């Protein structure tokens with residue numbers, strides 16, 4: 001049929017597309033093996049309370065230490081992990097790592113330290129999600145639910161299915177906190193902020209980058225709205241002292257970004273916590 005249609009008809013698979021499909025297949029096979037081969041590592045990025053300058057939370061960010069390609073960031077493999085279902089066991093693994101570290105850091109540094117963990121919609125919708133992990137895992141270390149913050153994106157809450165609702169309620173009953181990640185970049189129906197019990201808005205990095213432009217008004221508006229609704233605000237992607245100062249001035253509660261630290265392997269993060277200046281010290 002393609003031939004009959006003549007020169008104007010495209011064949012569906014160009015060589016480039018074939019190559020891309022092959023790469024993807026190879027990568028998803030690699031990915032499946034990677035969990036058994038212990039090729040993943042969780043890195044931690046500090047979240048700073050702007051008023052006191054203390055590190056009060058860390059965000060857990062997964063990396064893939066690929067045997068031939070080196071360290072691969074989550075943007076490159078999380079979508080694939082979602083498509084293949086691997087996100088569920090991978091997510092459980094990240095959660096267990098993060099909770100074990102949290103227990104250690106609470107004991108050694110700060111009994112109120114919190115860990116933030118990203119959850120993709122695929123995890124939220126998975127069947128086993130309610131059965132595994134969080135609560136039992138926290139209990140193992142004698143930790144309360146409010147030691148953990150789950151980061152989700154706005155899209156999940158728009159037309160939330162019954163199962164999503166159920167999981168959100170389960171989190172709330174356990175005392176686990178919820179943050180909206182990349183706030184302001186998704187569908188902006190704000191009604192969900194009232195409908196669901198949200199604890200934090202994380203202002204997307206794109207607004208923080210633009211504090212000399214419209215980003216300033218947007219950040220300020222987000223802070224005012226969040227506080228009115230009883231939520232706290234975390235700014236993402238803070239890279240300069242100036243950005244930090246502006247965010248502090250407009251009342252943003254927390255900041256995270258390369259200015260403070262890149263995401264670090266657990267041991268380096270422990271070192272960061274021990275070296276961090278204690279503002280209450282004489």
Ligand code: C2E
Pocket residue numbers: 045060061062073074075078091094118119120151181182205236237238239256257258259263
């Ligand atoms: P996110 O949750 O919005 O995480 C923040 C991203 O911004 C991280 O990228 C972090 O390294 C980066 N970042 C932090 N500070 C700065 C800064 O000052 N400047 C710049 N340019 N970037 C900064 P990363 O680690 O590559 O993660 C990308 C995304 O992958 C995350 O975005 C999150 O959506 C997803 N992700 C990471 N770990 C997990 C996980 O364990 N499970 C799931 N489901 N998703 C994850």
Ligand code: MG
Pocket residue numbers: 059118151181
């Ligand atoms: Mg996040």
Ligand code: MG
Pocket residue numbers: 181182202236
């Ligand atoms: Mg984010």
Ligand code: MG
Pocket residue numbers: 181182204205236
């Ligand atoms: Mg972001």
